Amino acid sequence: MTKRTDSPLPDFDLDGFTPYRLTVAAKRTSEELSRKYRNQFGISIPEWRVLVHLAHSGNVSVRDIDSRVAMEKYEVSRAAKRLQEVGLIAKQANEHDRRLVSLTLTDKGRDLMAELLPIAQAHQAALEAQLGEAFQQLEAGLAKLLEDPE
Amino acid sequence: MTKRTDSPLPDFDLDGFTPYRLTVAAKRTSEELSRKYRNQFGISIPEWRVLVHLAHSGNVSVRDIDSRVAMEKYEVSRAAKRLQEVGLIAKQANEHDRRLVSLTLTDKGRDLMAELLPIAQAHQAALEAQLGEAFQQLEAGLAKLLEDPE
DNA sequence: GATTTTTTGTAGCAATTGCTACGAAACTAC
DNA sequence: GTAGTTTCGTAGCAATTGCTACAAAAAATC
Numbered sequence: 001m002t003k004r005t006d007s008p009l010p011d012f013d014l015d016g017f018t019p020y021r022l023t024v025a026a027k028r029t030s031e032e033l034s035r036k037y038r039n040q041f042g043i044s045i046p047e048w049r050v051l052v053h054l055a056h057s058g059n060v061s062v063r064d065i066d067s068r069v070a071m072e073k074y075e076v077s078r079a080a081k082r083l084q085e086v087g088l089i090a091k092q093a094n095e096h097d098r099r100l101v102s103l104t105l106t107d108k109g110r111d112l113m114a115e116l117l118p119i120a121q122a123h124q125a126a127l128e129a130q131l132g133e134a135f136q137q138l139e140a141g142l143a144k145l146l147e148d149p150e
Numbered sequence: 151m152t153k154r155t156d157s158p159l160p161d162f163d164l165d166g167f168t169p170y171r172l173t174v175a176a177k178r179t180s181e182e183l184s185r186k187y188r189n190q191f192g193i194s195i196p197e198w199r200v201l202v203h204l205a206h207s208g209n210v211s212v213r214d215i216d217s218r219v220a221m222e223k224y225e226v227s228r229a230a231k232r233l234q235e236v237g238l239i240a241k242q243a244n245e246h247d248r249r250l251v252s253l254t255l256t257d258k259g260r261d262l263m264a265e266l267l268p269i270a271q272a273h274q275a276a277l278e279a280q281l282g283e284a285f286q287q288l289e290a291g292l293a294k295l296l297e298d299p300e
Numbered sequence: 301g302a303t304t305t306t307t308t309g310t311a312g313c314a315a316t317t318g319c320t321a322c323g324a325a326a327c328t329a330c
Numbered sequence: 331g332t333a334g335t336t337t338c339g340t341a342g343c344a345a346t347t348g349c350t351a352c353a354a355a356a357a358a359t360c
Binding site: 009010011012013014016017018019020021022023024025026027028029030033049052053055056069070110113114117118120121123124127128131132134135137138139140141142143144145146 | 159160161163166167168169170171172173174175176178179180183199202203205206219220263264267268270271274277278281284287289290291293294295296
Binding site for chain 1: 307308309311
């Protein structure tokens with residue numbers, strides 16, 4: 001009786017593995033835009049997220065951002081530090097609770113966002129156009145997947 | 151006449167930005183599983199991808215993998231180096247073209263995959279169950295998005 | 301009101317990642 | 331066959347990331 005050396009591995013293909021597919025899709029859709037941000041404006045993705053949140057929500061704390069924007073607080077802290085160093089945002093202590101740090105866009109930051117946001121919008125529009133009706137489906141799937149922050 | 155200091159920034163929300171949503175979705179679906187791989191088996195994601203490809207396609211070169219698995223060749227090289235060091239794969243020069251390095255699972259690697267693959271399959275099944283019919287939609291969207299490797 | 305606990309943000313270190321340069325082998329062209 | 335070009339894989343460095351520990355302020359507990 002011979003010992004089978006080729007054990008029966010399950011037939012598993014990365015192409016059917018949703019986490020993998022999502023990772024590739026995320027990378028592909030982010031890459032072009034993030035390279036542009038980096039090369040033309042010197043902005044990283046975490047920094048961009050912070051800026052977007054400030055442009056959208058005005059004056060907020062680090063805590064507000066990490067709870068809203070799927071970033072760890074140390075990422076927000078780091079991004080905010082760099083953004084302050086280059087003069088795009090201002091940090092100041094909150095009056096009532098001095099643990100909190102209020103972040104706001106500076107005029108320079110606002111000007112930058114006036115340039116960046118339309119680019120992002122155009123990118124999104126191009127993506128939607130490219131996907132056609134598949135976009136609605138993708139969105140529906142993502143909505144379900146992301147619905148529980150649990 | 152007063153100068154308006156609040157310039158009219160476009161109203162843009164990360165929650166409607168597909169690259170962002172995909173990134174969050176990818177992270178969420180990968181996290182639990184990749185932590186398990188790391189803690190219980192000491193395997194990183196790039197290493198796991200290489201292993202899966204070897205389990206699926208048998209003997210292949212570094213080049214084969216990076217073209218198939220959305221990894222840069224240096225990532226594959228690094229992963230392969232570590233996998234060899236821990237005895238999960240074997241590397242040997244190709245007879246006909248000595249630039250090529252053939253990668254194969256060792257028995258130990260095969261045994262590991264016999265354990266890992268069912269876990270991944272269960273993870274995928276759970277994801278599909280959780281999403282219900284939204285899974286089909288997500289898949290349709292991803293298929294369209296990923297169709298052109300361009 | 302002093303002590304413990306929780307919350308907020310930062311800093312430092314280790315590990316991972318991305319990029320570029322490089323060497324070796326194979327291929328092309330003369 | 332020799333010189334230039336391309337392909338394959340690796341190595342080294344810089345930058346980024348993830349994690350944990352920490353200090354300062356506030357809140358809760360006694």
